[in-house]
Amino acid sequence: xxxxxxxxxxxxxxxxxxxxxxxxxxxxxxxxxxxxxxxxxxxxxxxxxxxxxxxxxxxxxxxxxxxxxxxxxxxxxxxxxxxxxxxxxxxxxxxxxxxxxxxxxxxxxxxxxxxxxxxxxxxxxxxxxxxxxxxxxxxxxxxxxxxxxxxxxxxxxxxxxxxxxxxxxxxxxxxxxxxxxxxxxxxxxxxxxxxxxxxxxxxxxxxxxxxxxxxxxxxxxxxxxxxxxxxxxxxxxxxxxxxxxxxxxxxxxxxxxxxxxxxxxxxxxxxxxxxxxxxxxxxxxxxxxxxxxxxxxxxxxxxxxxxxxxxxxxxxxxxxxxxxxxxxxxxxxxxxxxxxxxxxxxxxxxxxxxxxxxxxxxxxxxxxxxxxxxxxxxxxxxxxxxxxxxxxxxxxxxxxxxxxxxxxxxxxxxxxxxxxxxxxxxxxxxxxxxxxxxxxxxxxxxxxxxxxxxxxxxxxxxxxxxxxxxxxxxxxxx
Ligand SMILES: Cc1cc2nc3c(=O)[nH]c(=O)nc-3n(C[C@H](O)[C@H](O)[C@H](O)COP(=O)(O)OP(=O)(O)OC[C@H]3O[C@@H](n4cnc5c(N)ncnc54)[C@H](O)[C@@H]3O)c2cc1C
Numbered sequence: 001x002x003x004x005x006x007x008x009x010x011x012x013x014x015x016x017x018x019x020x021x022x023x024x025x026x027x028x029x030x031x032x033x034x035x036x037x038x039x040x041x042x043x044x045x046x047x048x049x050x051x052x053x054x055x056x057x058x059x060x061x062x063x064x065x066x067x068x069x070x071x072x073x074x075x076x077x078x079x080x081x082x083x084x085x086x087x088x089x090x091x092x093x094x095x096x097x098x099x100x101x102x103x104x105x106x107x108x109x110x111x112x113x114x115x116x117x118x119x120x121x122x123x124x125x126x127x128x129x130x131x132x133x134x135x136x137x138x139x140x141x142x143x144x145x146x147x148x149x150x151x152x153x154x155x156x157x158x159x160x161x162x163x164x165x166x167x168x169x170x171x172x173x174x175x176x177x178x179x180x181x182x183x184x185x186x187x188x189x190x191x192x193x194x195x196x197x198x199x200x201x202x203x204x205x206x207x208x209x210x211x212x213x214x215x216x217x218x219x220x221x222x223x224x225x226x227x228x229x230x231x232x233x234x235x236x237x238x239x240x241x242x243x244x245x246x247x248x249x250x251x252x253x254x255x256x257x258x259x260x261x262x263x264x265x266x267x268x269x270x271x272x273x274x275x276x277x278x279x280x281x282x283x284x285x286x287x288x289x290x291x292x293x294x295x296x297x298x299x300x301x302x303x304x305x306x307x308x309x310x311x312x313x314x315x316x317x318x319x320x321x322x323x324x325x326x327x328x329x330x331x332x333x334x335x336x337x338x339x340x341x342x343x344x345x346x347x348x349x350x351x352x353x354x355x356x357x358x359x360x361x362x363x364x365x366x367x368x369x370x371x372x373x374x375x376x377x378x379x380x381x382x383x384x385x386x387x388x389x390x391x392x393x394x395x396x397x398x399x400x401x402x403x404x405x406x407x408x409x410x411x412x413x414x415x416x417x418x419x420x421x422x423x424x425x426x427x428x429x430x431x432x433x434x435x436x437x438x439x440x441x442x443x444x445x446x447x448x449x450x451x452x453x454x455x456x457x458x459x460x461x462x463x464x465x466x467x468x469x470x471x472x473x474x475x476x477x478x
Contacts, residue, residue, distance in 0.1 A: 005032035005218070007476070008238060008247035010225045010262065012039060013092020014462060015449040016253030017208035018469035023476060024217035032218045032247065033208070034240065036254075037064055037088035039221030041212060043205050050089070053099045053193070053200045053311050056329070064089035064096065068257060070364035072295065075409035082413055084364065086255055090221070091204030093255065093415070094462060098312040099193040099200050101153055102178045102459040103130050103467075105185060111455045116435040117425055120471070123181065129467045130179070136192070139177050150206040151466065153179075156310035157190035163326035163338075164188050164315050166391040170384075172317060178459075185320035185458075193311050194462065203466060225254070226358045228266035228445070230282050235445035249444040251437075251476070252421075253469070256451035257351065260288045260420035261362050263432070264353045268442070277353040283441045285432050287421055288351035288362070292456050294323070294414035295368035296341040297378055297407060299385050300398040302334050317388075321458065322381035324388075335398065338389065340381035341414050344456040346371035351420050368411055375404050416461050421451040430454070436475040448472040 009020045012035035024031040040046055049057050050064060058065065066088040071079040087096040106123035113122045131146035137154040140147040157164070167188035168174060175189030183189075194201040211217055229237040229244055237246035252259040263269060267282030270289065274281045309328020317324035325339035349366035369375050382401040389395050402410055424431025426440055433452050439445040448469050450461050457464055 003030065004246045004248065005030045006248040007031045007251060008245060008249070009033045009251045009253055010238060011035060011092065011252070011254035011258065011449070012090050012204060012208060012219060012221075013087065013253060013255055013449070014094035014203050014465045015092075015469035016251075017091065017203035018466055019251055019253055019448050019473045020217060020219075021207040021211035022470065022473035024211055024214060026477065027214060027216055030216045032245070033220070034223045034225055034238070034245075035090060035219065035221050036066075036224035037090070037221065039090040039219055041209070043209060046205065050091075050095050051199045053195055053198060054309060056098065056312055057096050058085055068361045068364060070366060070413070072366045072411040072413060073368040073370065073408045080408055080411050082411075084257070084413065084415060084417065086257065086415075090208065090219075091202035094194075094202035095200065095204055097200070097462060098460075099195055100191050100311070100313055100460045101151070101194040101463045102192055103463050104457045104459050105183070106181065107185070108455060108458050112453070115428075115454045116423055118435050120435050126467055126471070127181070129470050130463070133463075133466050133470065136179070138192075139180075142177070142180070144181050145179070150210075151194050151203075152196050152201050153192050154195050155190035155192050156195065157314035158307065161315050162392045162395070163317075163388065166388040167317050169391060170388060175318075178316070186318055188315065188317045191311070191313055191316050195311070198310060224358070225262060226265070228262060228268075230266060230442060234443035235439070249446065251446045251448055253449045255449055256291070256417045256420045257362065257364070259447055259449055259451045260351050261353065263287045263421065264362070265356060265358060268439075273352050278356045279353070285441060286430055287432055290419055290422055290430050291349045291351050291364070291366070291417055292345065292419045293349065293366055293368070294341045294343055294416045295345060295366070295378075296325075296339045296412045296414050297382060297402070297410055298337040298339050298412060299382060299389065299401055300331060300335050300337050301389055301395050302398060303336055303392070303395045304334075305394065306330065306334070306336060318458075319381055319384065322377055323459075324381055324385050338385045339412075340378060340385050342368075342374055342378055343458040345374050347374065348419070364417070366413070369408050375407055378407060379404055414460070416450075418450045418453045418457070418461060421447050422454040423452045424454055437472040446472060446476060
């Protein structure tokens with residue numbers, strides 16, 4: 001029989017790789033990581049299809065993806081369906097993502113700190129962590145940057161980018177470094193990216209694989225966890241399809257969809273919903289009740305002489321709550337897209353179980369654009385994007401931007417679902433975990449992934465997830 005690990009990490013994704021690497025740095029501490037998807041032991045064994053950051057490896061048949069049906073919103077009362085995609089592989093969604101690596105602005109972190117009643121998650125408290133994560137190849141000398149962290153960061157945008165030129169000509173300020181503490185809420189600038197040359201630099205390759213040499217860290221792939229083992233007021237381990245594995249403590253890093261789903265399948269969630277799915281409640285908790293995401297609407301245009309991008313999004317225009325994304329990918333031959341994403345939507349969505357069977361995906365309903373303020377913010381953003389396009393030489397809109405009533409029908413998603421197991425105090429009826437990721441109500445279970453973020457983030461979540469995992473691992477080390 002294998003000895004019981006001190007810590008069992010569920011999911012070797014963006015957060016899980018950081019948590020496992022940091023906890024196993026103590027040689028006396030045994031860490032076991034169970035990952036649902038494929039894994040490998042050295043960088044040379046990584047599937048070549050995952051590496052090049054210029055393409056998103058999202059072929060529906062790819063063995064490293066998991067898909068989930070979702071309803072983004074309603075158009076004339078009819079659901080707008082979409083398929084969510086997640087990386088199910090070493091590195092998780094970070095192994096298949098766009099490599100955009102921007103820290104959240106201080107205002108988001110102030111709202112987060114207010115939500116949990118402590119400065120733990122303020123910009124000032126997180127600044128050393130963000131610096132320690134990165135090796136910034138452009139601005140490493142700046143005091144707010146790092147040069148010896150695991151994640152290489154650089155900005156591949158070309159200086160003659162036509163979108164940037166149009167935005168500057170329209171009067172938007174230039175922002176050379178979105179990760180600077182004084183970066184404005186509005187402006188245009190190159191996207192800092194987690195890039196090792198032209199390759200995606202995810203936490204699988206940059207944190208977990210370098211730590212795997214030690215005897216106290218074990219990684220098992222193709223091992224989906226199906227539920228938690230709850231005994232005598234504590235989480236004592238996990239169940240897989242074939243075995244029960246006990247551990248001193250468990251850290252869920254399965255991502256915002258699967259961490260919530262695992263809690264629900266284990267009887268931790270809203271009791272009525274659990275009973276309706278045929279599950280006996282173990283602990284009442286608002287799991288899946290307040291999910292956030294970044295709804296997006298695209299403007300397609302034809303342009304001549306498109307230069308291939310180094311990443312999907314090389315430059316970005318921020319409009320304080322709306323992100324305008326001039327993608328550097330072709331969506332069809334000769335067709336490019338500007339995405340207009342709502343970063344702080346007024347409404348939230350829900351995730352709940354359809355059935356107890358782990359093979360049945362959960363119900364995910366986003367409820368996007370239900371608020372008039374959100375529709376107005378998107379319309380403003382679309383108007384600005386269309387105006388900038390008209391100033392870009394050789395660019396021609398494929399269709400006029402939709403009017404307010406037509407917005408829901410053309411909704412898409414940024415793939416950033418968050419907040420399904422929110423952080424907050426014991427008296428916060430939206431909270432599932434405390435401010436260091438520990439489950440309210442049962443011992444020995446932590447959650448350390450995007451599911452616990454309690455406020456909308458005005459930027460893509462990847463950089464924040466890495467920092468979050470660093471901070472929770474530090475708290476767990478004591
Ligand atoms: C296509 C795409 C593009 C994106 N682009 C960007 C971008 O450019 N910039 C940005 O900031 N954000 C981007 N994001 C979002 C960002 O990558 C994610 O929010 C972030 O990686 C989430 O980290 P996580 O640790 O919470 O989850 P993940 O990285 O998704 O990790 C979860 C891991 O847990 C594993 N797992 C799940 N269930 C189980 C189970 N039951 N048992 C065992 N293991 C399990 C999964 O296989 C996976 O490896 C993108 C997301 C997607 C999907």
